[in-house]
Amino acid sequence: MASVSAGLSVGIIGCGVIAPLHVSALASHGAVAQILVHDSDRKAIASLQQRCAGCAVPLQPITDREAFFTQSQVVHICTPHAQHFEDFRSALQHGAHALCEKPLAITPLQLSEMTHLAAAAGACGQWSSCIFQHRFSGLALALRGALQGGALGSLQAVDVFGRCTRTSAYYRSAAWRGTWQGEGGGVAINQMIHLLDLMLWMTGGCTRLRAALGQRHLADVIEVEDCLQAEGYLGKHAIPLRVDLANDQQTHWLNRLTLHLDQGDICYTPDAGGSFLAGSTHPGLARLESEAGAKAASDQGIQVKGEYGDLHAAQIHQWLDAILTGSAPAVPIAEAAHTAAWVLACYRSQAAGQAWVTVDDALTAYNPPSLKPILSSSSALQLWSAE
Numbered sequence: 001m002a003s004v005s006a007g008l009s010v011g012i013i014g015c016g017v018i019a020p021l022h023v024s025a026l027a028s029h030g031a032v033a034q035i036l037v038h039d040s041d042r043k044a045i046a047s048l049q050q051r052c053a054g055c056a057v058p059l060q061p062i063t064d065r066e067a068f069f070t071q072s073q074v075v076h077i078c079t080p081h082a083q084h085f086e087d088f089r090s091a092l093q094h095g096a097h098a099l100c101e102k103p104l105a106i107t108p109l110q111l112s113e114m115t116h117l118a119a120a121a122g123a124c125g126q127w128s129s130c131i132f133q134h135r136f137s138g139l140a141l142a143l144r145g146a147l148q149g150g151a152l153g154s155l156q157a158v159d160v161f162g163r164c165t166r167t168s169a170y171y172r173s174a175a176w177r178g179t180w181q182g183e184g185g186g187v188a189i190n191q192m193i194h195l196l197d198l199m200l201w202m203t204g205g206c207t208r209l210r211a212a213l214g215q216r217h218l219a220d221v222i223e224v225e226d227c228l229q230a231e232g233y234l235g236k237h238a239i240p241l242r243v244d245l246a247n248d249q250q251t252h253w254l255n256r257l258t259l260h261l262d263q264g265d266i267c268y269t270p271d272a273g274g275s276f277l278a279g280s281t282h283p284g285l286a287r288l289e290s291e292a293g294a295k296a297a298s299d300q301g302i303q304v305k306g307e308y309g310d311l312h313a314a315q316i317h318q319w320l321d322a323i324l325t326g327s328a329p330a331v332p333i334a335e336a337a338h339t340a341a342w343v344l345a346c347y348r349s350q351a352a353g354q355a356w357v358t359v360d361d362a363l364t365a366y367n368p369p370s371l372k373p374i375l376s377s378s379s380a381l382q383l384w385s386a387e
Contacts, residue, residue, distance in 0.1 A: 011036040011072030014079035015048035025316035027057040038068035069094040085110040098128040106184025118333035129329040130336030132197045133311035139275040142291035144202045153263040160243040162192040163251035178222030180368040186224035187247045195255040197339040204235035210356045211346035217249045219373035
């Protein structure tokens with residue numbers, strides 16, 4: 001493993017949509033001396049250079065893949081989903097620390113091997129992590145701490161609701177989008193995985209579930225789901241869970257995590273512009289907002305605004321600080337793997353006729369489900385009745 005000190009050489013592989021956020025976050029951290037960039041598409045490299053022309057740390061293009069990994073002490077993986085596994089493995093094999101964009105992997109075998117690779121490397125002080133930036137919101141941290149510490153009372157049930165719009169043009173913009181082989185899934189594994197990660201991170205994980213997937217709006221464009229419902233059980237106390245997600249072609253973006261507690265409900269809405277508790281009835285809201293405000297004030301120096309908010313910078317700065325101090329990153333690969341496994345378990349459930357499965361079942365191979373268009377104008381799926 002390459003020695004690490006101030007003056008880091010950080011490589012970004014994949015120069016697409018998310019790469020500029022990584023560039024901005026890296027350039028705003030004082031320990032980064034150079035940013036190497038690599039992509040199999042040289043036009044993508046040139047485009048990223050143009051978008052980041054005013055960057056405080058100039059980008060250094062590396063067109064040879066082997067040279068890129070050899071020269072990078074830290075690698076940020078921003079490639080399409082299906083490439084995450086190979087890029088992650090290559091980074092660790094070359095002795096680099098590896099930070100992977102979501103999802104960690106799109107097949108059970110990839111996910112299992114990445115987990116084992118990360119554990120072996122971590123035992124030697126070579127770190128890896130996955131981007132789940134919404135964990136770094138001050139409100140999310142305060143809410144998780146209060147929930148797990150028992151300050152909010154007893155959790156009774158959890159509801160997850162997500163809506164967004166990704167158009168036909170979006171899916172046609174790249175051949176890998178909307179395919180099982182290239183993207184690994186649809187609205188659950190891509191757009192809503194951050195919301196699902198927050199739910200799992202706050203509640204202690206999921207044991208078993210069943211799910212129903214469908215295509216309501218985009219059946220002529222994609223082979224993956226544009227809507228999903230799931231129910232399951234969370235944590236050691238088997239807290240009931242319901243999930244309702246859809247690319248509904250009318251909502252720009254809406255995420256909501258509702259925690260039903262014995263003292264009232266907390267409705268948490270993460271967003272690129274901030275996080276909100278509108279609609280909550282729990283008496284502990286003032287305390288949560290006060291703790292969140294204190295955390296936000298302490299983070300003022302690392303805010304780097306972008307299309308997806310400034311939490312990427314918060315996570316990337318913590319990641320670099322962890323590397324420099326030899327400490328574990330805040331998002332362990334095992335936790336990121338559980339989030340990916342939850343989504344893969346939904347796909348396994350659908351493939352098995354919407355059967356109950358354990359999340360551990362997602363780590364064994366299965367064939368992706370074949371989805372049919374939903375023609376009814378009623379509830380998109382029939383796992384439970386519309387409310």
